[in-house]
Amino acid sequence: MIGRLNHVAIAVRDLSVASEVYRSTLGAQVSAPEALPEHGVTVVFITLPNTKIELLEPLGSDSPIAKFLEKNPDGGIHHICYEVADIGAARDQLVSKGARVLGSGEPKIGAHGKPVLFLHPKDFLGALVELEQA
Ligand SMILES: CC[C@@H](C(=O)O)C(=O)SCCNC(=O)CCNC(=O)[C@H](O)C(C)(C)COP(=O)(O)OP(=O)(O)OC[C@H]1O[C@@H](n2cnc3c(N)ncnc32)[C@H](O)[C@@H]1OP(=O)(O)O
Numbered sequence: 342m343i344g345r346l347n348h349v350a351i352a353v354r355d356l357s358v359a360s361e362v363y364r365s366t367l368g369a370q371v372s373a374p375e376a377l378p379e380h381g382v383t384v385v386f387i388t389l390p391n392t393k394i395e396l397l398e399p400l401g402s403d404s405p406i407a408k409f410l411e412k413n414p415d416g417g418i419h420h421i422c423y424e425v426a427d428i429g430a431a432r433d434q435l436v437s438k439g440a441r442v443l444g445s446g447e448p449k450i451g452a453h454g455k456p457v458l459f460l461h462p463k464d465f466l467g468a469l470v471e472l473e474q475a
């Protein structure tokens with residue numbers, strides 16, 4: 342069911358400091374910050390030849406990233422995102438196998454303008470999984 346690795350997301354306290362690590366130390370091109378209030382994050386992307394890295398800073402105190410940083414003060418890997426061909430079909434198949442879809446269960450539009458869903462980390466070996474319709 343799952344396809345390409347779309348991105349790996351890292352939770353950070355300060356997007357400008359984190360962006361500089363990727364820009365100056367790793368020599369990567371970093372996109373301009375984009376605020377996504379519906380997701381409670383401000384995001385930048387680093388596009389690599391085979392995937393993307395998403396740096397996430399909390400936007401608002403009820404952001405999922407704020408809660409993650411309370412438990413993980415240094416930040417760190419927050420989720421991995423896989424592409425699926427049909428997100429509704431993928432959701433229905435996963436739910437029939439007992440996986441928990443987070444939130445309302447309806448896809449939201451993510452950072453790339455495509456429908457996304459999140460799956461509970463306890464059902465996927467302790468890693469939060471995002472699905473994005475390719
Ligand atoms: C930029 C937009 C978009 C894109 O297009 O790419 C994004 O990526 S937005 C990214 C931010 N959005 C989300 O994270 C939405 C989905 N997340 C959630 O619904 C919640 O964060 C959560 C995963 C359900 C956790 O919330 P909550 O239950 O309130 O927090 P707890 O701290 O109580 O966690 C319960 C349990 O799960 C463990 N946990 C939490 N987050 C993660 C994580 N990122 N990776 C692995 N495990 C995680 C947490 O440690 C708790 O475990 P126990 O302490 O053992 O109970």
Ligand SMILES: [Co+2]
Pocket residue numbers: 348350395420422471
């Ligand atoms: Co993501």
